[in-house]
Structure formats: C-alpha cells, structure tokens
Amino acid sequence: MRFSRMINVVGVHAAGELNEVITGGVRDVPGRTVFEKMRHLETKDDWLRQFLLQEPRGRITQCVNLVVPATDPSADIGFVIIESDYYVPMSGTNTICTVTALLETGMLPMREPVTNLVLEAPAGLVSVSAECRNGKCVSVTFENLPAFVFGLGKGVEVQGLGTIMVDVAYGGMIYALVDAPSLGFELVSSEGADLVAVGERIKAAAAEQVPASHPENPEIHTINQVLFAGPLGDVNGERRARNAVVVSPGRLDRSPCGTGTCARLAVMHARGQIAAGQRFVHESILGTEFVGTVLGTASAGAEPAIRPAITGSGWITAFHQYVLDPTDPFPNGFRLGDTWPGEAAKATNKKKAA
Numbered sequence: 001m002r003f004s005r006m007i008n009v010v011g012v013h014a015a016g017e018l019n020e021v022i023t024g025g026v027r028d029v030p031g032r033t034v035f036e037k038m039r040h041l042e043t044k045d046d047w048l049r050q051f052l053l054q055e056p057r058g059r060i061t062q063c064v065n066l067v068v069p070a071t072d073p074s075a076d077i078g079f080v081i082i083e084s085d086y087y088v089p090m091s092g093t094n095t096i097c098t099v100t101a102l103l104e105t106g107m108l109p110m111r112e113p114v115t116n117l118v119l120e121a122p123a124g125l126v127s128v129s130a131e132c133r134n135g136k137c138v139s140v141t142f143e144n145l146p147a148f149v150f151g152l153g154k155g156v157e158v159q160g161l162g163t164i165m166v167d168v169a170y171g172g173m174i175y176a177l178v179d180a181p182s183l184g185f186e187l188v189s190s191e192g193a194d195l196v197a198v199g200e201r202i203k204a205a206a207a208e209q210v211p212a213s214h215p216e217n218p219e220i221h222t223i224n225q226v227l228f229a230g231p232l233g234d235v236n237g238e239r240r241a242r243n244a245v246v247v248s249p250g251r252l253d254r255s256p257c258g259t260g261t262c263a264r265l266a267v268m269h270a271r272g273q274i275a276a277g278q279r280f281v282h283e284s285i286l287g288t289e290f291v292g293t294v295l296g297t298a299s300a301g302a303e304p305a306i307r308p309a310i311t312g313s314g315w316i317t318a319f320h321q322y323v324l325d326p327t328d329p330f331p332n333g334f335r336l337g338d339t340w341p342g343e344a345a346k347a348t349n350k351k352k353a354a
Helices: 034-044 047-053 092-104 189-209 258-270 341-353
Strands: 005-014 017-024 062-068 077-082 114-121 124-133 136-143 147-158 162-170 174-179 225-229 233-235 238-247 279-283 289-300 303-312 314-324
Touching: 005 047, 005 092, 017 092, 034 062, 034 077, 047 062, 047 077, 047 314, 062 092, 077 092, 092 114, 092 124, 092 136, 092 258, 092 303, 092 314, 147 189, 147 258, 162 189, 162 258, 174 189, 174 258, 189 225, 189 238, 225 258, 238 258, 258 279, 258 289, 258 303
Parallel strands: 017 062, 077 114, 174 225, 238 279
Antiparallel strands: 005 017, 005 314, 062 077, 114 124, 124 136, 136 303, 147 162, 147 303, 162 174, 225 238, 233 238, 279 289, 289 303
C-alpha cells in the first residue's frame, strides 16, 4: 500500500483539552522566528491544519502542535500552535501537552525531580519547570509572556443582549472577559450550547467595537476569545473561580484555559483582587483545575503588565499515524454544519449571495 503522507502524533490532554503533538512526518517550515514559521503555515502552507484538524481525521474539539527547531539560541525547542480555525501565538494547554509529550517520549531528556526548559512559542520565549517522577511528567509550570489589560468595563452593544460590559486583556491571546452571572449563566455542562452561541455573538461585537493590538507585535490583534467569568471566592487564603472559554468556530475549551487564566489574572491584578504570590485556582466547566500565580510586574511596550505563571498536568492518550491515500477524495478534509457551527452561517450567506 502506498501513502502520499504519513504523520506521527502523540495525543495528550491537559485538564480535558486534547492537544496533539506532531513527532514525525513534517519537516521544518520557513521562517526566521517561530512567529514567522506560524505565519508561513497560515498564509502559504495551510494544508497541515486542514489535513489534521478537519474531518475525517480531526474534529472541532482538537488542536495540534508542530514541533520545530528553535530560532532563539536560548530556547531548547520551538512549537507552532494550530487550532481548528486559527494559528494562535500562545496556548497554555498546548504548552503543557507539548512538554508532556516531549519529555515522556524522550524527544527531550527528562531530569528528575525537575526538568527546566525554555520553549519558543510564536508569541515569544516561555520558561518551563516540569515536575518529573518515575518517568512521568507529573505537572508543568510555565511562566507566560507578560499579560496586560487593554481596558476595564468596556460597553459593547450585542444584538439581543443590549449593552454588556467586558474587560479586554491579553494573556497570550486577546480576550473579552464577561461576568457570567450577569447573563444568567452558572457555568455548568448543560449550558454549553448556549454559552457557545452567546459567546460567539459577544466576540464578534467586541472585536468590532473594541480594537486591540499588541503594543510590541501589531500582527497580534483583535479579540478572538470570550471568557465567561464565574464569581471569585476565597478558600484557605487562595482565590478560586470557575470559567468557560468559547473557542471559535464554536465550542467550549474543556480545560480552565491557560491563556485565559493569564488574562484573568491581569484583570484581577488591575482591580486589586489578587496579590503577587497568591494562588488562583481556576476551574473549568468539567471541574478540572489550573493554578495561576502573579510572579511580579512587567511591561509590554508602554503597557503595565504582570508576569503570570500557570501550573497544570497532561496525560498521554494515544499514539497515531495519520495517513493520506493518494486516491482519498478528501485530502484536506471537510466540515459539516452539524458540528462545525460556522459552516451553517457560510451556507446561508452563499445562498443569499446567489
């Protein structure tokens, strides 16, 4: 049997979110930096995203990471983060899953009890400390890029909802944070479809009405995630809250979301709701947890920022070989509107245009 493509991946989930890691079958891609490599894939070589993340090989709840040589001499390795609709500059769960796969498969040497690494994400360098025991990567702590607030309490007009207030912050991606109880949400599984529908409407409105561009990299711009924030509480001196992040084209992040947690930490710090060194336990809609900490202050261009750290764990779920038979009628995959919400809207717009 002859295949025109064969790609090896390690399946890993962090707090319920599946992020596969490519370990073979894809060569390095052009670019002087990992950000440029990401942009090359996005603009000139998008077949990899389509092949792995669209059906019949992928699904809407999946992400994939391409491991590449680092371009910064201080980094051990680089990685490009690919979601079903977007190439994103940074992701917490993808960082945790990539580190877990690299260490547990021996692609990078594991050192017990702690392995220290530097990863080069498209957004920049990420320092990692992995707790390792008996060959297992027990937990991963990473210091993210500086997180900061674009604006607090911004009014956004959303069709069917009226004016709602959002906080806009960067935690590796640009988020609109919404108070969940104010919209009647308790952040439980049964609300999943409604959270996605409302979140996508809020995102579209906020992206149009609240311009946001990273002060050091203008190619990182526009609100592309909505985080529904549950009430803050205190348990034994640590702050706790639940959240749900809506990921386009229309699904919930299964994890507490690493970059979303960083964005929320920036908002909390700006509002005086958390002190440096204080633990913040962020809970997902599944009840899984990440621990966030403000390590100190920093800057992003002229913007005051925080240095956030996130701790979570990953578990290997599978080893796959994705292949392409040269006679396969779907070499780049496909999408159907039953599970890819955006496809229904696209079909409607095509009919109207016709």
